[in-house]
Amino acid sequence: MTASGSQIASRLPLGDGTNAGRLARRAGAVVVDALIVGLVLALAAVALRLFLGGSPSAGRWGVPVGYIGYYIAFEGTVATTPGKRLFSLAVVDEDGLPCGPRKAAVRTVCRAVDGIGFYIVGVAVALVTDGDRRLGDLAAGTRVVDADDSADRQPVRR
Secondary structure: OOOOHHHHHHOOOOOOOOHHHHHHHHHHHHHHHHHHHHHHHHHHHHHHHHHHOOOHHHHOOHHHHHHHHHHHHHHHHHOOOHHHHHOOEEEEEOOOOEOHHHHHHHHHHOHHHHOHHHHHHHHHHHHHOOOOOOHHHHHHOEEEEEHHHHOOOOOOOO
16 A cells, blocks of 8 residues: 555644654754764774774775764663754654664664655655554564653663
């Protein structure tokens, strides 16, 4: 079943707790997290270059590993990243509990597809799914919610 333009538009009233509001906050969180990961990786690259004299090609795996590790570490242990925390968002499983490392890993690996064209695939999927879920959320059985909705839940390790 496909959603028509009018069905999608009717789901997009502006406001913080609406579909469009949550998607906008998720986009803001992605930008903040990308800036943090980029800054940390750039500083690490400079430090390695200065102190160890490493070659630029030696760090070619640093970006994907750092990026993947960042999301798995934060979402898998405390259900949020610094960017999501800034925008009052958290990642929970189908029971409303923190997603844990395994589901965080599935979500993160799916970013390779969701992130195509500056997340155009992820946004398109989120616009036509219930609960604004991108492919990574669908594959992992997670959803991004307002942090207040998950505040009483404790981080779990899985």
